[in-house]
Amino acid sequence: MFENGLIAIIMASIGILFLVRILVYICQFLLIVLKDVKEMASIVWGDITGTEVKRENRQKIQERIGIVSGITKTDGPVAVTGSSGYIGSRVVEDLMGQGYQVHACVRDSSNEKKVDHLLNLNEQDLEGSVELFEGDLFKRGSYDEAFAGCAAVIHAGATVGFNRETPQEVYDGCFTENEHVIESVRKSGSVKRFVFTSSFAAVGHPRPEGYVFTEKDWCGDNVEGYKGAWTEENISKNRDIAYAMAKANTEKMIYKAAEEDGSFEAVSINPLHVIGPLMSENHNQFFSWQFWILQLLKGEDFGNWNERKLRGSTMLWNMVDVRDVARAHRLGTESPNAKNGSRYILSATDPSGEMFTWELQAKLKELFPEIESIGGEEMEDGRPKEKTYDSPRSYCSLAREELGLSTYSIEETLKGTGDSYKAINLL
Numbered sequence: 035m036f037e038n039g040l041i042a043i044i045m046a047s048i049g050i051l052f053l054v055r056i057l058v059y060i061c062q063f064l065l066i067v068l069k070d071v072k073e074m075a076s077i078v079w080g081d082i083t084g085t086e087v088k089r090e091n092r093q094k095i096q097e098r099i100g101i102v103s104g105i106t107k108t109d110g111p112v113a114v115t116g117s118s119g120y121i122g123s124r125v126v127e128d129l130m131g132q133g134y135q136v137h138a139c140v141r142d143s144s145n146e147k148k149v150d151h152l153l154n155l156n157e158q159d160l161e162g163s164v165e166l167f168e169g170d171l172f173k174r175g176s177y178d179e180a181f182a183g184c185a186a187v188i189h190a191g192a193t194v195g196f197n198r199e200t201p202q203e204v205y206d207g208c209f210t211e212n213e214h215v216i217e218s219v220r221k222s223g224s225v226k227r228f229v230f231t232s233s234f235a236a237v238g239h240p241r242p243e244g245y246v247f248t249e250k251d252w253c254g255d256n257v258e259g260y261k262g263a264w265t266e267e268n269i270s271k272n273r274d275i276a277y278a279m280a281k282a283n284t285e286k287m288i289y290k291a292a293e294e295d296g297s298f299e300a301v302s303i304n305p306l307h308v309i310g311p312l313m314s315e316n317h318n319q320f321f322s323w324q325f326w327i328l329q330l331l332k333g334e335d336f337g338n339w340n341e342r343k344l345r346g347s348t349m350l351w352n353m354v355d356v357r358d359v360a361r362a363h364r365l366g367t368e369s370p371n372a373k374n375g376s377r378y379i380l381s382a383t384d385p386s387g388e389m390f391t392w393e394l395q396a397k398l399k400e401l402f403p404e405i406e407s408i409g410g411e412e413m414e415d416g417r418p419k420e421k422t423y424d425s426p427r428s429y430c431s432l433a434r435e436e437l438g439l440s441t442y443s444i445e446e447t448l449k450g451t452g453d454s455y456k457a458i459n460l461l
């Protein structure tokens with residue numbers, strides 16, 4: 035009797051232990067599933083759970099659940115709008131260097147000054163190739179042919195308005211006509227990534243000196259700081275407002291379009307003062323940053339041109355190399371870390387790339403000792419006559435971290451800019 039009781043107690047204990055063990059296994063399993071579901075949800079619908087997924091986990095999970103993110107050269111050609119331009123041309127060159135087939139969109143393929151440097155890339159020892167397609171932002175359906183079968187589109191074309199086009203043309207050429215580009219992307223059915231060349235103008239806004247801008251900033255923040263100028267009515271009157279609003283509105287529009295469509299992701303690149311070697315004489319656009327570097331190298335103070343003062347000479351130059359900007363665009367199409375709505379500031383890597391005009395002048399003197407007179411700003415007793423407002427400070431840290439971008443030193447960039455001006459006989 036006593037023995038039977040003991041056996042029953044032992045059996046019951048074993049049973050309870052067994053049940054507890056099973057319960058522990060079930061809990062562990064549920065925890066793993068819950069974590070996976072949470073991470074998958076944050077990838078599919080954004081970070082709704084409040085937990086940012088670690089990058090390496092993101093890639094693994096994306097591969098596991100088959101979410102398309104980022105392209106490779108085997109996925110198909112990449113189309114580049116604004117290919118004839120300063121940034122667009124370098125994007126084409128970079129893609130070709132990585133073995134891509136590039137559909138270069140230009141307004142006029144018979145304009146040798148704008149396309150010869152692109153066609154010459156086919157003669158160089160690059161793994162990829164380039165083919166020209168005509169397209170105009172103002173014409174609906176203009177990019178249908180160029181985007182057909184493409185895995186990604188890099189949209190670097192825009193009516194930039196280096197003091198030529200009206201503010202309204204700048205706005206329409208960037209925002210209003212972007213609908214045409216997005217329409218062609220949708221029609222293609224093959225585009226997985228759309229990378230838009232936005233601008234730091236969509237980020238920067240009035241802030242105290244020394245404030246460091248990041249991708250979380252938008253030009254429409256701190257509206258009071260604009261003292262009444264930040265209005266829709268000012269689009270047709272003020273070029274800076276038109277440009278900033280166009281870039282910011284375009285960004286918001288493309289992220290929404292991509293989210294609704296579901297077949298492609300939209301990513302933006304937000305460059306600041308882009309300089310670096312020019313690929314053709316046509317890249318010396320009047321009023322561009324590279325144009326002003328040339329004026330300095332020609333001995334004119336910043337803002338002066340042909341004995342006319344076109345702008346103030348004090349400024350904080352926050353410089354990025356055009357080749358880095360180009361590479362960031364390509365990485366924006368490839369990187370699994372980028373997602374719909376990702377934006378990347380392309381500015382100085384660190385404070386070495388941020389210089390007041392008088393500091394830039396000193397650096398150019400160091401890099402080009404053979405040039406007798408280099409322009410800068412007005413000085414008094416070896417010090418700047420006027421104080422410069424210390425803004426915009428910003429670094430391309432997120433692009434380096436998430437996209438894996440490596441950057442040129444500011445010395446390489448400035449030297450490369452001057453040397454390219456010599457090579458095209460403008461200096």
Ligand SMILES: NC(=O)c1ccc[n+]([C@@H]2O[C@H](COP(=O)([O-])OP(=O)(O)OC[C@H]3O[C@@H](n4cnc5c(N)ncnc54)[C@H](OP(=O)(O)O)[C@@H]3O)[C@@H](O)[C@H]2O)c1
Nearest residue numbers: 116117118119120121141170171191192193231233305308
């Ligand atoms: N450079 C900078 O410092 C900087 C900084 C921030 C952002 N960005 C942005 O970067 C992009 C490229 O600028 P960029 O410096 O390379 O300027 P760019 O050299 O003037 O290039 C602009 C390109 O857009 C094309 N384009 C203009 N209007 C067009 C239209 N109606 N239809 C089709 N194409 C048109 C031009 O073609 P054509 O050759 O036929 O004129 C050119 O290829 C722009 O979106 C600009 O806002 C530039």
